[in-house]
Amino acid sequence: MTTLAAHSGYLTGRLLRATLRQPAFVAISLVQPMIWLLLFGELFRRVVELPGFTTGSYVDFLTPGVVVMTVLFTAGWAGMAFIDDMDRGVMDRMLASPVNRMAMMVSSVANQAVTIVVQGVIVVAVALLLGAELAGGVLGVLVMLVSAVLLAAAFASLSNGMALIVRTSESLIGFSTMLTLPLSFLSSAMMAREVAPEWIQAVSTWNPVDWTVVASREALSADPDWPAVFVRLGGLLAVAVAAIWLATRAFRAYQRSL
């Protein structure tokens, strides 16, 4: 356990330093969520006039949705770093050393978590500038960030596990795109649940992406339904832990193919 913590720390440091050394990448990651919020906010401004929307402004409604989409489009690519490591030979060197396998997964997740929190804070700041009320206040924002990090953990792990199995960036891009877009549209990220067709409502009940959106939106509302929030946070935690465990198992699949 101490090895897991220590190795996770060292490996997270490596990933964060690498991110900071790519200023263009940092700039894009920071600007991208702002653009989504601005674009979608303008495009769908009047959508809140439909019955089913409970928030007054679409920016209020959209803020958790944009955070969740940011999670999907950031964490979904986590596996690219694994593929770089495989192509380079770093992966083989790591696996031939006493490095803790789960720490390799946890560090990737931690790196994503830092990115997501920074991006989430920027989204919140832009939302406030655009006139969002975010009635849930600081506590609501914190709950949103926690749920976003849990979702990021699940997606980053899936992406990493898939990277270990498919081993090429082309296949990983295909997998990630195939997963992220449908899952975000099969949720209430952009559109109120009540407006969506019934089958989408049914599917979204089991969609962790939707749990994140609902938990965040509730926590940010004026009068949160806390049991509903905690059920979903619990579900996200379970999914995240399961995904990390499963993805760690994928190292075996990778080594079997060597």
Added chain:
Amino acid sequence: MAVSAGRVATRRTTGEPAISAENLVKTYGEVTALAGLSFAVAPGTVFGLLGPNGAGKSTTIRILTTLSRPDSGTATVAGADVLARPDAVRRAIGVVTQGSGTDPQATGRENLLLAGRLHGLRGDEVKARADELLDRFGLTEAAGRVVRTYSGGMQRKLDVAMGLVHRPAVLFLDEPTTGLDPQARADMWAEIARLSTQEQLTVMLTTHYLEEADQLADRLVIVDRGTVVAEGSPEELKSGLRGDAVVIELAPDADLAVAGGAVEALTGLRDVTVDGRTIRGRVDHGASAVPAVLAALERESVAVAAVTIARPALDDVYLRHTGRSFAAAERVSA
């Protein structure tokens, strides 16, 4: 902790091989990479695995470094079974993979520190060790630069330094000089030679350069199509051929028939051929045969322009054991 584990492993294996492989078999679908490969490596020696691309060298390294599992067969490294105790093996070995195991986005020092810390070195110890290795490999000035900016030779040095950071008992070098320019290759050879002589390290290297195996390896196996076709020191393998080639160049006014007769009459000289003014033969020990050759020719008053002795190269060894030249094997697998 990891370091002490490495030392224990070293002590325990004194007298027994540092690496042993027995009957390793590995297939990938239809392709047989290893077809019953066996060898043993004595501690503190440089052991070469020589063969053309596709002979099974990298597969062997991957099995011995716990990256891959054989279909059958067993192997121990630094006293630990690679299948039963992979963690003990991982603590005792340094691995320099083909290509590079360095992180291009990290600096040279960061790469070394991370490698050391993942092996259990901490605090001042890991920093001192990193600085020591940077100094030794001439990378101190470049230590703060990200590895992306390094030349191929510098990256390779850093690779080897990372493999040494935790003072392993056994170092694996998979094609350590592939892609290096001649100067960088010479530097790397000097460094590898130093590792085994000064640090009692067991080094296993794979190479498809005959010259490299000849220069560096105390012992080597020649691998072809997944099995060992020859084993020994480079000298043993070469003297297993039918001796040295002796080439006699005659002076322009020499009597060719007389010269040929004189040389053919010598005992110990075989396969004599006369080709214009050049007489070729094979002899067990070239250096000791030269005086007799010269004396015989002098008795017949034949003037000699030059006598040369060619030691057989590993090329000849490879040809003899596989029935094809090394270059031809490389072309087939490429």
